[in-house]
Amino acid sequence: MKLKEDADPRAAAVLRRALSDVLRTPTGQEVAADFVAQNASAEVRFDKLDGTLISVNGRKVVSGIRGEARNGSVVAINRLFLDADPELASREMAGTLAHELFGHILEEQRAKNADFPLAALHRYRGDEANGRLIGWLVRTELGAPLSDGGMWGYLKDPEAFHKSLALIDPYYALTFGPDGLADPVPVLRARLEQSRRRRESMDETDIDMRKWRFVIEHFVAEHKMERRRFASVGEDSDNFLEEYSSIKREAGEVEEDIRKRIEFYGTPEGREALRKLSEASRSEHLRAFERRLERYRTRLAMETRGRKREALVPPPPDQIDFDALEKLYQDDVRDNPRHWGL
C-alpha cells in the first residue's frame, strides 16, 4: 500500500494513524492478511469529495462522501477529515479506510485472481455490503460510538435492508443478490412497481404530517401547552416537508435509471451481459462471498451485543417527540371528542 504525497503536512501522519487504527482490530488484521495473500495493492490519498464540515455538539464532523475506491487501485479519503475534530475523524477514517481498501480494493483483486468478471462484481449487492460490514466491524472493535443506523438495520434483516436501499439509492437500484444476478429483469420490474407504491405512500405521509401540524396547533391554542416543547417535533415536521419534494424527485430518478437498464438488457449487448451475470451467479466465488458476509454479520452481532447507539446530539429532556404527541392526541380524542369535531 502506498500513501500518496500531499501538500498538506498533516496528511501522511493522519493516514498512517488511520491505518494503524485499522490494524489494531481483529477484523483489520484478518482482512489485511487477506489483502497481502491476494497480492492486492493500492495508493491511498486525500482528495476533494462531495461533503461539508458541520458542527455537532460543538465538534466538527464530515457530512457527505467519506471515501471511494477507484479502478481497483486508488482509495480517496475526503480531504475534509483533515479539518474535522481529530478524535472523531480518526475513528471515522479508520472505518472508511477499512471499507474502501479491505472491502472494495481487496475484492476487486480477489475477483481478478478467481477470473470472476468485474462487471458481475459491480452488479452484486454484496460488494457494498461487504465494505460496510468491514467498516462497521473495525469501528465497533475500536470502541467508536455505534452511530450508523444502517448497521442495526442490516443486522436485523439484510434482505429488507437491501430492498429498501434499492429504492432510494441509484447504485443499489441496479445491484442484485445471487438469485437476482441469475435473472435481473424481473427483479428490476418488481422494483419499479415497489418504487411507484413508495411514492404513493410518501403522498399519504405528507398528508399525515400536515395533519399532525394541526394537532400541535390545537394543543398550543386550546390546551395552552408551551410551543417550545413541540420545537423538536416541529423541526422534524418542517424538515420532512422540505425534503419531501426532493425525495420524490430522487425516487423518480431511480426509476428512470431502472427503466434504462431494463431497456439495455433488451439489446444484443445487454443480453450478453445477462448471460455473463447468470454464469457468475452460479460460481463458487459468489457462494464463498455470501458465506463471508454471513460470517461478518454473525461476528458483528456478537460484538455489538449489549452495546447501544450513542447519539452525538440528544434533544433537550422536556421535548415532546412523536410518541408523546401521538399519546396526547389519542388521549384528547378520548377525553375531549368535541375538540376534534367528534
Place this chain on the structure above:
Amino acid sequence: MKITRSAWLVSLALLTGAAKEPAMKNVPAVETVAGLIEFAPPAGWSRTAYSNTGGIDLVVAFERGMDRLVVQVFGAKGSFHKDPTDFFAGPGATTMGRAPEKKGEALVAGKPLALFRRRFPLLEGGPHDSTPGTPKMGAETFCILPPFKDGRFIVLSLQRESPVPDIERTGEKAWKSFLRGVRRSKVPGSP
C-alpha cells in the same frame, strides 16, 4: 401561529382525503407459514416472502403504504437467533441496543402474549455517505410466540417505516385483526 378551532377543524377535514387503496390481489383466504401458524392475510396488502441467514430464517411480510405486517421464523439449526431470549437481546428487538418497552398484551393463538415496542433507524443515504445526525426512526410493535417442539419460534410484528405516525391508525387496526386471526397450524405433521 394562532388558529381558530373551526379553521383547523375545517383544514383537518380537507386534508383527510380518502387514501388510495391498492387493488385487491388474489390472495389465499388463509396463509400457512412454515407449517407452524396460519392466519388470514390482511386484505389489500401486498405480500412478499424471502429469507435471511443463507435461507434459514424465513420472512413473510404484508405491506401497505408505510406499514408492514411481518412474520419471522427463527430457531432452526443455523438460525441467526437460536431462541427467543437471544432474539430479545438482539437488533430485531432492541432500539439500537436499548431494550424495547412493554406495551400491553394481546391474545394470540389462544395465549396472552406481551407486546413490545421499539424504534428502528430508517435508511438514508448511500454506502459512502456520512450522515452524522440522529437517524429518522420508524416504529415497531412485536410479540414472540412460544417456541414449537422443534425449537423454531415466530416473531409477529407491525412496522411503520416512517417517522410520522399514522393519524388514522390503519396499520394498527389491521395488526389487531391479524393477531386475533392467528392460529397454530393444523397441517398434518406440523410440530
